[in-house]
Amino acid sequence: MYEVPEKPDGNILLQLVSMQMPFGRYKGILLCNLPVSYLEWFQRKGFPAGKLGILLSTIYEIKMNGLEELLKPLKSLTPKNR
Numbered sequence: 001m002y003e004v005p006e007k008p009d010g011n012i013l014l015q016l017v018s019m020q021m022p023f024g025r026y027k028g029i030l031l032c033n034l035p036v037s038y039l040e041w042f043q044r045k046g047f048p049a050g051k052l053g054i055l056l057s058t059i060y061e062i063k064m065n066g067l068e069e070l071l072k073p074l075k076s077l078t079p080k081n082r
Contacts, residue, residue, distance in 0.1 A: 012058060013074055015031070015055055016030075016031050016032045016055060016059050016071060017030060017075045017077075018030070019031050019055065021034060025038070026038055031055055031056065031059050032059055032068075032075070034059065036060075036063050036064070039056065039059060039063060040060070042056055042060070043057075043060055
């Protein structure tokens with residue numbers, strides 16, 4: 001499991017639309033563009049430790065709750081990547 005920071009990170013949503021997956025099958029894909037099936041696999045097996053785990057669990061929750069619309073305005077603020 002991951003540790004919840006004491007103070008919320010205001011940049012976490014920006015990181016979801018700008019950071020690429022650093023390893024694995026979807027290496028190079030923006031975290032916000034990862035398929036739900038991959039995020040579900042992490043949810044079952046355990047998210048990685050640290051910041052990446054927090055970001056992956058956050059995008060998992062966003063997608064599972066149908067909140068992807070929250071990210072659309074932020075995507076326009078970042079350079080287009082995959």
